[in-house]
Amino acid sequence: MALLLRAQSAGLAAVALGISVFLSRILGLVRDKIISYYFGSGMESDVYFTAFVVPDFISYLLAGGYFSITLVPLLSRRFLEDEDDAWRFFSAAVCWATLAISLFCLLGWLFAPQLAKLVAPGFSGEKSLLLARYLRIILPAQIFFLPGACFTAVLYCRKQFTVPALTPLFYNGAIILGGLAGLALAPEQGMEGFCWGVLAGAFAGSFALPLWAVRAGGLRFTPRLAHPMMKTVLKLALPLMLGQSIVSLDEQFIRIFGSLAHEGSVSLLSYARRIMLVPVGVIAQAAGLASFPFLAGLVAKGDKRRFEASLNTTLQNALLVAFPVSLWMMVAAEPIMRLVFQQGSFTPKAAAQSGLLLAVMMASVVFWTIQQIMGRAYYACQDTLTPALLGTLATVFTLGAYYYGAISLGPLGIAFAGAFGVALYTGLLCFVWWRRHGAGALAGVATLAFIALCLCIPAKLAAGLTGRLLQSLFPEYSLAGAFVFICASGVVFCAVYLGLAQLLRPDLLAPLHALRNRLKK
Incomplete structure (x- = not known):
């Protein structure tokens, strides 16, 4: 106890x-x-x-x-x-x-x-x-x-x-x-x-x-x-x-607008979104929830310097994990859906369809990560009005995309609309924070995000090529082939990403080393 x-x-x-x-x-x-x-x-x-x-x-x-x-x-x-x-x-x-x-x-x-x-x-x-x-x-x-x-x-x-x-x-x-x-x-x-x-x-x-x-x-x-x-x-x-934000209503829009598409659209979108929420929860939600009480405490004490430093550190550390995880999962989206769900009434065709939906959704994980943390920063300052207004604005702008996406592209259009909405809301949160509070808490975040993306691109290409080559040794749509693709692409992605980071920007790995040392104590 x-x-x-x-x-x-x-x-x-x-x-x-x-x-x-x-x-x-x-x-x-x-x-x-x-x-x-x-x-x-x-x-x-x-x-x-x-x-x-x-x-x-x-x-x-x-x-x-x-x-x-x-x-x-x-x-x-x-x-x-x-x-x-x-x-x-x-x-x-x-x-x-x-x-x-x-x-x-x-x-x-x-x-x-x-x-x-x-x-x-x-x-x-x-x-x-x-x-x-x-x-x-x-x-x-x-x-x-x-x-x-x-x-x-x-x-x-x-x-x-x-x-x-x-x-x-x-x-x-x-x-x-x-x-x-x-x-x-x-x-x-x-x-x-x-x-x-x-x-x-x-x-x-x-x-x-x-x-x-x-x-x-x-x-x-x-x-x-x-x-x-x-x-x-x-x-x-x-x-x-x-005020209703797009991150709160995205799941509901999937269900509401999914009912306008063909039968099974709600389920396919829900299955794909469930997978997408794994990295969102582990990286974005965890970072936002864990940092919030400490940010609120610093605001209560009036310690602006430590507040900005803590927020900046949380953003950078979370993005260093979010970028590689999201780009690798975009590569492995279809094998992941196949391995997790393809059995019984869930057919190979459904796995392929939901895999494409997952790949689109994974493009939004980085924006989910920033939004979860920046939202908590506003709440720590006891400002709930700004996120609500910005969230409602982003939601209104996205409603049309959901409707026309559902009518013209079916579930794929709904997935694109959700990714666009989260990106728009995140951009508005960061822009308004920068205008009101200055660049202190956001200093270096965009540069670090660009560097992480550049390191991920060759890792993504190498992981995808390796996964497809090894998967071709197995029967089409086999679970064993999906498992090999996921494992091989994951190992190659990590090796290339960490190797390039160690060679070109070893400072990016400092948070990982610090966390490892802390856990050892």
């Missing part, structure tokens, strides 16, 4: 969260592998993925994904000033979060059939009815997510990252167990077991586990609704509630 409650430094927190996200993504892939094996890219899987549109939208409407981020800087400052009042403020936040999410979930549950037709206009009557049924099972999970985010915020303030790192593992594990149980006990119910697993995972992983960790470290909760700082919470959360 002491290990779960131990405070951690920024570097170790990033590693812990990175490992957690990686394992969570692996569990997510296992879950999607089971889905693709039994249901392929057809009606049932399309409906299941689309069933998350309404719950996720309610979460975004209440700033659910960012609620802990909103609370962290406020709680950090309040705990430093007056611990007793900090607990009163925390209690009010939990009560308001619980009441608000419960009300919205009740309305969503009552109007599920109407909402199903609204979010999936391309679905037939049968698919729409099934969507409403799945929606009513999944929707109540949100009641556990938002209050759980309040307890997670306390853990972040305490620099305790282990339990937040475990929550997605509990969540994905419950979905897998629920799905397998449903297939074994009631196969005629299709994917309903996965839906019940979502509900169980939300309770166990996102609510019960953080609650236990906060109580173990000391919790003082008294039910209350009134506290002066709730006005500040509303002020910070309101822009996030009204």
